[in-house]
Amino acid sequence: MAQTPRPTHPLSIDEAWAFTAANAAATTFFFDFDGVLSPVTDDPDASQPAPAVPGVLERLAEVVQRVAIVSARPVSFLRSRFSSLERVDLYGLYGLEVWHEGEVVTEPAALPWVPAMADLAERAKAELPAPVLVEYKRLSVALHYRTAPQEALAVERWAHEQAESVGLRTQAGRMVVELKPPVDQDKGMVITEGVRDAGCAWYFGDDMSDIKAFDALRAREAVDPSFFGVAVAVANPETGAEVSSAADLTLESPEAVVQFLTAGLTRF
Numbered sequence: 001m002a003q004t005p006r007p008t009h010p011l012s013i014d015e016a017w018a019f020t021a022a023n024a025a026a027t028t029f030f031f032d033f034d035g036v037l038s039p040v041t042d043d044p045d046a047s048q049p050a051p052a053v054p055g056v057l058e059r060l061a062e063v064v065q066r067v068a069i070v071s072a073r074p075v076s077f078l079r080s081r082f083s084s085l086e087r088v089d090l091y092g093l094y095g096l097e098v099w100h101e102g103e104v105v106t107e108p109a110a111l112p113w114v115p116a117m118a119d120l121a122e123r124a125k126a127e128l129p130a131p132v133l134v135e136y137k138r139l140s141v142a143l144h145y146r147t148a149p150q151e152a153l154a155v156e157r158w159a160h161e162q163a164e165s166v167g168l169r170t171q172a173g174r175m176v177v178e179l180k181p182p183v184d185q186d187k188g189m190v191i192t193e194g195v196r197d198a199g200c201a202w203y204f205g206d207d208m209s210d211i212k213a214f215d216a217l218r219a220r221e222a223v224d225p226s227f228f229g230v231a232v233a234v235a236n237p238e239t240g241a242e243v244s245s246a247a248d249l250t251l252e253s254p255e256a257v258v259q260f261l262t263a264g265l266t267r268f
């Protein structure tokens with residue numbers, strides 16, 4: 001489908017934008033939220049998108065086929081941070097929730113796990129040391145130890161015990177361990193499905209779960225020689241090196257993501 005040849009990896013940023021602009025009508029931009037569009041905060045409830053983020057996403061959504069946020073947060077949280085965005089699609093809880101035509105659609109296989117997750121959140125609050133922050137997200141429970149890094153091992157051990165006894169899965173992240181229902185859904189699956197009809201896609205991520213999304217872009221390129229995927233890492237002291245090594249390029253911060261997109265938008 002492409003008039004211009006697909007750029008090769010390692011990437012020339014100039015060629016990447018040129019190809020993207022030439023194929024804008026078949027291009028999707030995917031973004032993780034925490035650490036990519038918003039600086040990570042000690043209290044996960046306090047995080048906000050970097051100031052220019054909503055504006056730049058809306059402008060991007062006007063020139064490409066689709067813009068979507070793919071986060072471990074619930075859709076309700078993402079809606080609270082992006083209430084002004086009309087054209088940006090939202091995937092919450094690694095894709096267990098999707099914001100579609102004005103409502104949240106939940107993966108049916110995950111719904112029976114709601115009571116178990118509520119119960120787990122209560123147990124976590126009672127059993128884990130006080131500085132560990134328990135974030136209850138209806139279909140998952142995140143245990144944050146950013147303000148208590150000395151508890152990392154205790155948190156991981158507790159999470160793995162619970163995963164085994166309740167039958168859940170764990171996802172490690174930046175100073176966090178998350179417990180999720182045993183339902184096959186992750187960011188890689190969201191991207192695999194999301195790029196099925198795309199000619200070009202970009203994914204911006206900063207954490208371990210985002211590497212699965214990068215892999216989905218590579219897999220698509222492997223089966224479709226006309227498809228072009230760009231994996232962008234956002235630097236951080238915890239998982240930065242590993243995510244960066246899996247990406248085509250690395251940006252320094254959420255603010256740098258805004259600047260990068262603002263510069264790219266001049267190409268359309």
Ligand SMILES: [Mg+2]
Nearest residue numbers: 032034035207
């Ligand atoms: Mg993140």
